[in-house]
Amino acid sequence: MKVVVLTGAGISAESGLTTFRDSGGLWEGVDPMQVATPEAYAADPGLVQRFYDDRRAALSRVQPNAAHHALVRLEHALGDDLLVVTQNVDDLHERAGSQRVHHIHGRLRSAWCTTCDARHEWDGPLADGPPCPRCGSATLRPDIVWFGEIPYGMDRVEQALWECELFVSVGTSGLVYPAAAFVHWARGATLELNLEPSAGATDFAESRQGPATRLVPAWVEELLA
Ligand code: BJW
Numbered sequence: 001m002k003v004v005v006l007t008g009a010g011i012s013a014e015s016g017l018t019t020f021r022d023s024g025g026l027w028e029g030v031d032p033m034q035v036a037t038p039e040a041y042a043a044d045p046g047l048v049q050r051f052y053d054d055r056r057a058a059l060s061r062v063q064p065n066a067a068h069h070a071l072v073r074l075e076h077a078l079g080d081d082l083l084v085v086t087q088n089v090d091d092l093h094e095r096a097g098s099q100r101v102h103h104i105h106g107r108l109r110s111a112w113c114t115t116c117d118a119r120h121e122w123d124g125p126l127a128d129g130p131p132c133p134r135c136g137s138a139t140l141r142p143d144i145v146w147f148g149e150i151p152y153g154m155d156r157v158e159q160a161l162w163e164c165e166l167f168v169s170v171g172t173s174g175l176v177y178p179a180a181a182f183v184h185w186a187r188g189a190t191l192e193l194n195l196e197p198s199a200g201a202t203d204f205a206e207s208r209q210g211p212a213t214r215l216v217p218a219w220v221e222e223l224l225a
Helices: 009-013 038-043 045-061 066-081 092-096 154-163 179-185 212-224
Strands: 003-007 082-086 101-103 106-113 119-121 140-144 166-170 189-194 206-209
Touching: 003 066, 003 154, 003 179, 009 066, 009 212, 038 045, 045 106, 045 140, 066 082, 066 092, 066 212, 082 154, 154 179, 166 179, 166 212, 189 212, 206 212
Parallel strands: 003 082, 003 166, 082 101, 166 189, 189 206
Antiparallel strands: 106 119, 106 140
């Protein structure tokens, strides 16, 4: 069975990573346009780099949870028939063991040189302007897709959604496009697993509410039974 799973910040919440729009989220009291747009970066690169440096540093303090691990079990059973498409910039799917993960909004542990276009695995800070390992320019930015930029690998995602028999959305508010439209692009059955009904909950054939660490393992067990 071909399955596409879309994940959002909610799947990593119980690992200790803050979501964006929930109460106490990253954007409570912060205008996303001040940190998550190319214009914000051009206006104040130091502010934006520090925002992402802090979040990159936080990754080493958290671990994948039962929901990430359940998706690894699913991959072992389905192989190439599973694609995890994540909006998350953390690396918790990979650290749990998932191999078929596609990051449409980029990755915190990647730095992108805007001079030579190289991308580098990156664990440290960027705010101090380190040189690009390839061209030496101090023009490394977070390899993150900001508002107004084009998400990565959309052809692959569109193809997978077109071919899938089941599309499952986990832990996302359904407020950011294009991910919010995936439920309309999917050809097969649709299921939402979220703490509360998302903005697009009624677009899904079925919507279940609860924490990802409970809902995702239970759904995987059900599918593999
Ligand atoms: C739990 C839980 C638990 C909690 N268990 N659940 C007007 C109409 C339509 C579109 C637009 C428009 N104006 C502008 C646009 C486009 C724009 C957009 O969508 N804007 C909206 C604000 C309207 N989009 C773009 O610009 C995108 N690019 C684009 O569209 O290019 C055109 C194009 C598309 C396709 C092909 C070709 C061209 C780019 C969007 C980039 C978004 N980037 C961000 C920030 C960067 C990364 C970072 O800083 O980390 O990505 S925005 C931010 O939101 C981040 C997230 O990935 C994204 C989604 O957030 P998410 O994951 O849903 O988190 P939350 O916090 O919102 O929700 C968490 C959910 O979890 C909640 O529902 C909780 O209930 C739940 N939850 N705990 C289960 N334990």
